[in-house]
Amino acid sequence: MALKVFDLSCEHDHVFEGWFSSQDSYQDQLARGLVRCPVCHSGQITRRVSAPHLNVSHLRAEPAPRAESAPQARAAVAAPSGDQMARLQAEVLRQIRRIVRQTDDVGARFADEARRMHSGEIEERPIRGTASAEECRELVEEGISIMPIPDILDDDRLQ
Structure with missing residues (x-):
């Protein structure tokens, strides 16, 4: 597919x-x-x-021959088939969900917990929770790295 x-x-x-x-x-x-x-x-x-994919390889100029006599090896990767890509995406999602499950869900206390860790008041640990757009903006302005987690990756929010 x-x-x-x-x-x-x-x-x-x-x-x-x-x-x-x-x-x-x-x-x-x-x-x-x-x-x-x-x-x-x-x-x-x-x-x-x-942008659509356009096949313009025929417009490229022929590369100048190399001065070296030995051909250079190039790294190549075969593109996965549709089925392989679907399996790969499913595995990536499983791994991300596993990582999210290993975080401490602090719920609405997310912004406060992140600030306390950032200031050294409490030990750093991986956390997740909820925060308003304004709280997220303030955390970023304070130099605290955060990242949104879509509901589809958080098993607790899917229920």
Whole structure:
């Protein structure tokens, strides 16, 4: 199965990729409210114009011959098939969920706990929780690194 990769954005201009089995799958998931911004969780998603892949190899000039007589080896990777790509994506999601499960869920105390760790008041540990957009902005301005976790990666929020 070949996957379609769409460039998407939300009403706040957060840009992200969406991977779908088809255009119809994208439209169906969008209509059911399943496509959400991974940054702000907005459901107002639009598909952005993306550059198509153009085969312009025939327009390239022939490279100049190398002075060395021995050919240089190049690293190469075979592109995965659609089925391999789907299995790879599923494994990546499983691993990310495993990492998220290993964090301490501090809930609405997230901003306070992050600040206490940053100041050295408490020992650092991996945490997750909830914070308002303003709290997130303040944490970043204070030099505290944070990262949004989409609901799909947090088993506790999927229930």
